Amino acid sequence: MLIIMFKIALMELKRKRWDRRFFSILILLAIVSVALSIHSISEGVKIDREIYTINVRVDDPKFVVTKNPDVVVSDGNVFVKGDLKSLSAFDELRNYLRRLYDEWIYEKFDDSAFPVLLRVVRIPTKAETFLPKPKKVVVKEKSVRGVLKKTEREKIVKTTPKMFAGNFSKSNVSLNFLTPEQLRPPSLLEKIIYAFAFVIPVYFVVQVYSSSAVEDKIKRRLDLLFVAKDEWKVFAGKIIPYFVLSSLLAIVILTVFGKPLGVPLLLPVIIFMFALSTFTAMISRSYREMTFLTIILSILVTIYLFIPAVFNVMQFSKISPITLLLEDKYGLKEYLIATLQFYVMSAVLFHLSINSIEIMHSKSNPIDKVVQISVRTVNRYELVLIASLLSIPFVFFIEFFTLSLIFAFKYALIVVILLIGVIEEFFKSVLIYSGIRNGLNPYACAFLSAIGFFLGEKGVLFSMVSLKYVKFTLIPLMAHLLASIIFVLTLRFGFKRALIMASSFHAIYDWVVLCLA
């Protein structure tokens, strides 16, 4: 069995042995590209030069002197226009002036100019963890560069009063002090930029794989392989070389950046990217569609990974492995919350890909194909329940983007509620429809898919907050069940109409709950 997989892997490698000229050009380009990128990163983002206007010359490249400026400095006062740009210009001017001022008073008065020095200790609070009160305070030191030179900082540390030292004698942390200006809230954007360095190289490898997969499909090479070998072995064999390469890349990059703990966090993401590209390769009808789907899905996955990490101060940010990656510390529970969804989605996508072989050349659109594959696989009662449970991560993934619409425009809330109704009912209905097509009892399928969904949703909720914050009521279950029964009853008018009926009920229910809350 393993031998077959390795044979296919070898075949893949052989086929990929591009002619030597192309290969050397590729290596050369990659080197040039990496060099240019390193150069650009070290130079920093400089497109913000001369974006603000001012009436006097300042030694900050963001400002340029013009006649009708955003900020006017006169007699030690600043005058602004009151629009976003003008106020932002003042904010940045203030930072610049503070830097100048700090340098000046440090020169003149030495460290007595800095009478207040801070040390920040961040402790977990009840509102955040929902865990029983820890017996000992776990201290995590926030280390930030200080304005003082290292030797001066050491001098200060030595003279620090030992007043409360007893409480932290075990914490074994190095002390760093900040001035009040340097006291910053948890950073939102900066760390994210360099986290991209972990993911981008992996995307390249996945891209080569997906090209190869779709080429094999369009040139009908896959058909030949599937005749001779088990489907999953073919996929596994094709993926192995790329998977090994991208994992190695990830390990090297994470080690270079000093984050070896991040490897188990990135692995499920890499697996998920492979699963996703396998699936898109199987269901797309042309290169163009494949490219569109790949670009869109990689951007969506990137958003899904990175936006929660931007808001790393909120509980929901824990759904992204990138948040944990940047924090450097995580337990098993956190690991599971962040990565389980990717493992589940990967498994489901591989399963769907394997079952999509007979329809891979069909010209129907991707959504129809998903329905067709579901009909082929969900053919027993227990599978309706399991599939409904396993669809939760996908629903969650899609709803994550839907929820973002709330802030997009006026009345968006109604649209969001409608969309959420459609999304949830679509997944449930596809499963019920598949069950019915395979001769199962419609009502039993409706019940199973509703209960699977209910359990899945509650499971997600439990993983985010503690048990005592979740009310046990059967009303949501009833709502899911009723919506599914509506679907079954109206199915004879067609799938789309039945879906609309069930979703409308779902949306109305959500609306009522929202109004009552």
Added chain:
Amino acid sequence: MLSVALKDLKSVRREKTILLVIALLFFVASFSSLVVFGLTVLYSPSGYTNAVVGLVGKAPIFSSIVHPIQYDSLDKALSDLRNGKIDAVVVFNENVTGKNFITIYVPKEDLKAIKATLYLRKKLMEYQDVLRRMRGIPTLNLKVYEDGREIDVPEGYSIHFRFVYVMLIPLLAVTTAVISAAFLIDSICEEVETKTIEVLLTALDSGEIVSGKVLASLVLSIVLTAFWMVMLSINGFKISNPAIAFLICMAICALFTSLALIVSSLTMTREKAQLVFSILVISAIMLMFSDSSTPVGLLVRVSANSPFKIESVIAYFILSTLAMLIAILFADRRISKNSNS
């Protein structure tokens, strides 16, 4: 030429992929509203004027500024912090003449950490100024006026502006360019690989085919750019000089598309072309963000209503048109040579 362009655009419409792309740009635009909303909430002046601070130790001057709740023991204060009764704990004994080493406890993660930190930052800066004045050190006293009234500009106010004009708009422009370029690579390589290009060549010459495909990808980028620009203004982000900004976006698209055209006519297979293009495009994007004289830097200044030279807009437009023409000629020669051999 037109017929080729129409054929390509029709296939996009038939596959409904264009809808997905538009949905994507829509999501990106709404996500930006979400991020901006988050940033505004986090940095709004009302957000940090009411944090409750606990104090352990004696600090009369500090107390007169912050009005903290006094605690006798650190344990009691920390337990109140954990229970959410107070937002931060400050530990020190005030030293009017020497240094004050202050330990601050804030919640590890929570919105409360931001609230407490921003509040304490403001108050501790006031405190530092008071101590400095007592020691005869001049303080930095910046007053800002709008229409003759003194106003308060919250710390970090510029994040919102920077996010929209220095990050979001450039990223949307570049994403559009990458999508249209990738579209061109596919539409050429697919014809070559499935050998349908030979059928096309019997009716049209290669120059017409290539320019038709380029036209289709340019139409795509025009639609997408117009779409995200409208989306941004609906969401309340004002793009100044929209016509000029649009021209610059088109120039960026044309530059990326010519690169894509040259790469695909050199390799002639989708797999190689997409790989080479992605490698090149990453460094191209990096370079474009690393200097303010690049088209992306120009786009930032134009859309933010900052000073820019109209000559550089014209120069980039001419440059990108030339690049496009050279790429088309090059591709024409490669394809006709390929089909003859």
